[in-house]
Amino acid sequence: MNRRNAHLITLLILALSAPLGGCDATARLSEQEHIQRAKDFEDKGNLKSSIIELKNAIQKNPDSPQARLLLGQVYLKAGFGAEAEKELLRAQQLGISRDSIAPQLGEALLLMGEHQRLLDEIQSNDKLSSVNQARILALRANAMLATGQVRDACDLFQSAQAIDASHPSSYWGLALCAVIERDPAKARTLLDAALKLPQQQSQTLVYIGDLEQLNASLEGALKAYDSALKIDPENLQARYNRVPALLRAGKNEAAAKEIARLRERAPNFAQTHYLTALFDYSQEKYPEARDALQQAFKFAPDHPPSLMLAAMTAHALESYQQAETYIGRFLARFPGNKQAIKVLATTQIRLKQPEKA
Incomplete structure (x- = not known):
C-alpha cells in the first residue's frame, strides 16, 4: 500500500469514528444528567430536544417516575395529548400521586x-x-x-x-x-x-387574537398571535389560529408558509390537515381539499371544523348526498348552528328535497 492510500484510509477512519465519539459522550450521561439537559431545552423552548433527552433518561431507567412525569408534561406543552396521558399514567404507576397529576391528565383528555x-x-x-x-x-x-x-x-x-x-x-x-x-x-x-x-400569557394572547377575529379585526388578531409566538414559539394554537386570519387578510403566501411549518411540526394532528384543506378550498382546489380532509378524519373522525368544511367541499363538487351526510354529523353535535342549517338547506334543495329545507 503506498503512502497516499494509507493517508486516505487514515482520514476515512477518522471521519467515520468522529460521530461515534460524540454518541459515546452522550451515552455516558446519567439519567439525572439527561433530565437536566431536558429541563434546559424546555426552558429554551426546544421541546423536541427535551423529549429526546427524557426518552434517553427513560432508556437508562424505565422505572423513573421523575422522567415519566416530566415527559408527560412536555408532551402536554407540545400538544400531544395521547402521549402525555400514557406517560402520566405510567408515572402514577411508579408512585406519583393521582391527585397531583389529575389536572394534567384532564388537559391531556381535553387535547384528545x-x-x-x-x-x-x-x-x-x-x-x-x-x-x-x-x-x-x-x-x-x-x-x-x-x-x-x-x-x-x-x-x-x-x-x-x-x-x-x-x-x-x-x-x-x-x-x-x-x-x-x-x-x-x-x-x-x-x-x-x-x-x-x-x-400562560402566550395562550391568553391566542384568545385575544380569536376575539379580534370574531370582531373582524384581522390586523389586531395577527398582532395578538404574533405576540403569543414571541413569548412561546412552540404555541401550536397560535399558529393554527393564525392561518385563517392570514387567509381572510389575503396573505395567502404567508398562510401557505405557516401551513408548511405545521405539516412539518405536527403532521399527525387533524387541525393541520384541516388548515391544508381550508387553504385549498380558498383557492377553489376542491378535490385537493377533499383529500386533505380525509387525512384529517383519520386522526379525528368527528373534528367539527373538518365536518363543516367537508360538507361545503362536497357541495362544491356537487356530491350533495355526501354533503348532507357531513352536515348531518355536524348538526348532531351543534344542532342550532345557523351556518350549518343554511348549508343543509341548500344541499337538500339540490337533492330536490325542498320540503326538508
Whole structure:
C-alpha cells in the first residue's frame, strides 16, 4: 500500500469514528444528567430536544417516575395529548400521586377531545390545593361546553374563579361565555385581566387574537398571535389560529408558509390537515381539499371544523348526498348552528328535497 492510500484510509477512519465519539459522550450521561439537559431545552423552548433527552433518561431507567412525569408534561406543552396521558399514567404507576397529576391528565383528555372521559374520570376534591381544584373545575367546564352544557359550564367557570383567581383558565372560560352571550366587550375585559397574570400569557394572547377575529379585526388578531409566538414559539394554537386570519387578510403566501411549518411540526394532528384543506378550498382546489380532509378524519373522525368544511367541499363538487351526510354529523353535535342549517338547506334543495329545507 503506498503512502497516499494509507493517508486516505487514515482520514476515512477518522471521519467515520468522529460521530461515534460524540454518541459515546452522550451515552455516558446519567439519567439525572439527561433530565437536566431536558429541563434546559424546555426552558429554551426546544421541546423536541427535551423529549429526546427524557426518552434517553427513560432508556437508562424505565422505572423513573421523575422522567415519566416530566415527559408527560412536555408532551402536554407540545400538544400531544395521547402521549402525555400514557406517560402520566405510567408515572402514577411508579408512585406519583393521582391527585397531583389529575389536572394534567384532564388537559391531556381535553387535547384528545375525550370530553366525556374527562367528566367521568377527572374530579375535584377537598384534598387538592385550591389551584388544582380551580384547574379541574375549569377543565370540566370546558368539557361541558364541548358537550353542549353551556349554562352549567359557565357556572363552573365562575366557581373555579371564586376558588382561585390566580390561574387564567377560568378567565378564558368566562370570556368564552361572554362571547356566547354576545358581549365581546366583557370578553375582552376578562382576557385583559388574564393577561396581567404571570401564567400562560402566550395562550391568553391566542384568545385575544380569536376575539379580534370574531370582531373582524384581522390586523389586531395577527398582532395578538404574533405576540403569543414571541413569548412561546412552540404555541401550536397560535399558529393554527393564525392561518385563517392570514387567509381572510389575503396573505395567502404567508398562510401557505405557516401551513408548511405545521405539516412539518405536527403532521399527525387533524387541525393541520384541516388548515391544508381550508387553504385549498380558498383557492377553489376542491378535490385537493377533499383529500386533505380525509387525512384529517383519520386522526379525528368527528373534528367539527373538518365536518363543516367537508360538507361545503362536497357541495362544491356537487356530491350533495355526501354533503348532507357531513352536515348531518355536524348538526348532531351543534344542532342550532345557523351556518350549518343554511348549508343543509341548500344541499337538500339540490337533492330536490325542498320540503326538508
